[in-house]
Amino acid sequence: MGDADLCLSKIRELEARLRPENAKKMSADVVRQCRQKLQHACVAMVQAHTEAAVVNDVELLMWNKCFLTRRTELKAAYNSTHSKEAAEAYHGFLQSSIALYAALFRDIQLAGDVDLRTLVDPSLLHSSWRPSSTSLAPTDPAAACFVRSCTRCLIALGDLTRYCREVLKSPSSELKAAQRLYEDALHLCPDQGNAHNQLAVLATYEEQTFTAVYYYMRSVAVREPFGTALDNLNAMFVRNRKVVKRFLPNIECGRNRKRGGGNKKPRPLERGQEEEAFWAALIRLEDMLFTQDRGDMQSFKIFVLRVFSLLLSRNAFKEEDLNRIVVSLIFSIHSMGWKNRLSPRGEGVEGDAHLEPLQRLSPNFHIQSSMVGFMLELAAPILQRAARLVKEQSGEDARACRHL
Secondary structure, eight states: OOHHHHHHHHHHHHHHHTSHHHHTTSOHHHHHHHHHHHHHHHHHHHHHOHHHHHHTTHHHHHIIIIIIHHHHHHHHHHHHHOOHHHHHHHHHHHHHHHHHHHHHHHHHHHHHTBOOTTTSOGGGSOTTOOOOTTOBOTTSGGGHHHHHHHHHHHHHHHHHHHHGGGTOSOTHHHHHHHHHHHHHHHHHOTTBSHHHHHHHHHHHHTTOHHHHHHHHHHHHHSSBOOTTHHHHHHHHHHHHHHHHGGGHHHHHHHHHHHHTOOOOOOOOOOHHHHHHHHHHHHHHHHHHHHHTOOSSHHHHHHHHHHHHHHHHHTTOOOHHHHHHHHHHHHHHHHHHHHGGGBOTTOOOBSTTGGGSOGGGGGGGHHHHHHHHHHHHHHHHHHHHHHHHHHHHHHHHHHHHHHTO
């Protein structure tokens, strides 16, 4: 039995002792000591046998058994009392856990000699590390296990930083720090859905429903989907259905006018409501596509196009909003063909279902064709506006040249 096997055997033994049926027979102090031993054993294996640790999900085991369980206990104690002592214990645990994962990240990066300078915040890297001719690029196959392990550390750091908001009075800085860590993890492993899922969770904190839907979609669509991303996406769709009901009279009114029927007009949306109604209608439209719930698609398409043009004329969208609208619609249309190939928990796609030819999508082809046309209509005002901006900029450049 090799050194890695011996480490893994010890970890499995400690894990077995911490199973609920065994842990309830031990005192709280013994359970805490067992967790500490398991943590030390996991850290030692990750540092000394990174590849074997990645293959056997040692970091995930450490996270669930040593950190997530303890965090749940301390959070429950804090929520029940809100005492200063409970807050200090919870916050102290989070800070010490952050220090451990930051050190583990640096040790792994140093051991693998992987050059991550262009992908993560340089302050995360080991202070003694210097790039050399033998340093590995993140895309080098030999660096794969180190990059994957570093990614898991960044996700853990982001989660721990995010949890700090639960005991801090001004958590906005913690959420921004967590976002940067998740984005760094995304740069390291863009084919994994975990970082996308965590960014979606952050968006829900700030009630940015469409941003959350977008990241959950990305978490499902990657090569390694996050385990609960599909459930999370469906939950966002269900939540949005309640929101969109408030705007149904305005949404359905557009189609009734087009048909020439119905004299009763709903109360016009106020200026502040138009943007909320647009996002709710767009998400509901994508919901219909993704879940194959046909509903009144035409009314939603008419409403989305009309309000989108209005908001675009007011400069209500950021560039990233426009990109996400297009990407999320492409995903929703495409998902009509492969969503049933996902497992119930969104754990993967059989084979390369997302790469199969369009012929396989024939049952929904007419709906997909209609939605492609809708996307082109949506893109038209964006392109027209871009053309105007280019023309205006060209005119300014020409005037500037004449004055030279």
